Amino acid sequence: MLDLEAINSASKRIDGVARRTPVLTSSTLDRNTGTTAFLKAENFQRVGAFKFRGAYNAISRLTRAQLATGVVTYSSGNHAQAVALAAKLMGTTAVILMPEDTPASKMDATRGYGAEILTYDRYTGDRVALGSQLAAERGLTLVPPYDHPHVMAGQGTVALELFEETGPLDTLVVPIGGGGLMAGCATVAKNLHPSIRVIGVEPEQANDTQLSLRKNERVRIPVPHTIADGQATEIPGELTFAVNQRLVDDIILVDDDEIRDAMRFAFERLKIVLEPSGATSLAALLKGTLTGRVGVVLSGGNISVERFRDLLT
């Protein structure tokens, strides 16, 4: 079960290993949005995204026997590098399942942390099944990208740190992909400040959590097309949805153009780099519909100069 105690415990575990990322403010942003906004900048986290928190919390809790054999996960994104680095820091080995069309730069970055990469066909392979099979065959421990209590608890430390700096907020805005970041952050928010509004952000085409919340059950959508690849999930996680169903008050959808505008605002006004998924919550804020003191989680900044250039042309 995910509770505040689990997240406090994760906070102790990642202390001195994960970065305590800065909370940014901007008078221009406040003027443009009519809010007082506090941006938790996880693009400055190790491996460039919040994912390191959950991966390290999970892997650092493994038994000596589990660490001796190693871990496995599936991800083409930030979770891959997070697991690779966390495994390295814990002195164990990581096997990462990636679609075979993953950009070489991402594979190289993951290999750079010492991980072994195995590829599969994105269209015919079932990554969850492949991961379980590999775990069974080699005796590896699976560290899933979001649907795991220790992963969710690790991601919740984002909100813990944010509130430590800001005190109570009227609204907390968190991007939702699989829902692990939201599950952790919402748990912190509603426990510490029960009257806070917790708002999730999804790309317009990847609104599986919005639809699931409406139907009160997990809904699967077709493979979403969005520039926010970190949030292109087809269905919410089982464990994450159980939490988010209870705690999330509303969903804001943002389209690709709004995400691009937010990336530009971050670049030109805030002087920071956000990847598309890292900019969706800022895009939601820039819609101008929120008021009061608003916490906004910027989830990551992993984007090459070339992709940034292509997206913002």
Next chain:
Amino acid sequence: MLDLEAINSASKRIDGVARRTPVLTSSTLDRNTGTTAFLKAENFQRVGAFKFRGAYNAISRLTRAQLATGVVTYSSGNHAQAVALAAKLMGTTAVILMPEDTPASKMDATRGYGAEILTYDRYTGDRVALGSQLAAERGLTLVPPYDHPHVMAGQGTVALELFEETGPLDTLVVPIGGGGLMAGCATVAKNLHPSIRVIGVEPEQANDTQLSLRKNERVRIPVPHTIADGQATEIPGELTFAVNQRLVDDIILVDDDEIRDAMRFAFERLKIVLEPSGATSLAALLKGTLTGRVGVVLSGGNISVERFRDLLT
């Protein structure tokens, strides 16, 4: 005369008005350079560059009579916006002389702070003479971009804040344009830590300070061609050179490709945006010739997505 007391006084004056910018570290950067580097990120300063410190320190010291009449300066760059904002905050008016071919976006940004803009022909007009003439005619107080004790003292607060966080350093690396930032920072560095090496960075084509240090007198060079427009000075300031001549140990030159590589490193690895002049000291660090604990001043981050894209193609 510029001394530590003047800079401590400036520090009190800008407290709560200027931002205390973060000091960034990066294990990747340390590994790549063989140093322990501390990056003072003035791209997060108000108006996006260190210039606000000096402008505010100077303008906030004007008499009531001077404030009633207003200030004037010449700049097409960050000093223009710095003076405009500082004047607004002090309840006075600013007239800014800009070359008539200054990009509209920069003029708009400066006007946005309530300043009046007058233009001149970059090739036939003498901006210093025009500034003095305007000051005399209208009774305005001139706030020059670097050659002024209060401006230099304000810029020195960058180093003061850096050392407060890092303690003693082996080397301090500071970009040099007119030399105001260096004069202030070198004064702090050599007063607090007499054995520190203070290194200036200039674009290869804009090495007026390097040549002047070698000749032991101010040398004028042809109009420099460099992407680091904030450092394209033809001759060091009179007051700044008097300080830097005493305190600067060495100059490192960087070419445009090295500046581009540093901008890319900042974007992809540090997740921050630096304008070309803001990246020259990082470019110097990335040459790999420095060792030990190194402080590096990143001076600014004012660049549009379009110019960034064009420069890094």
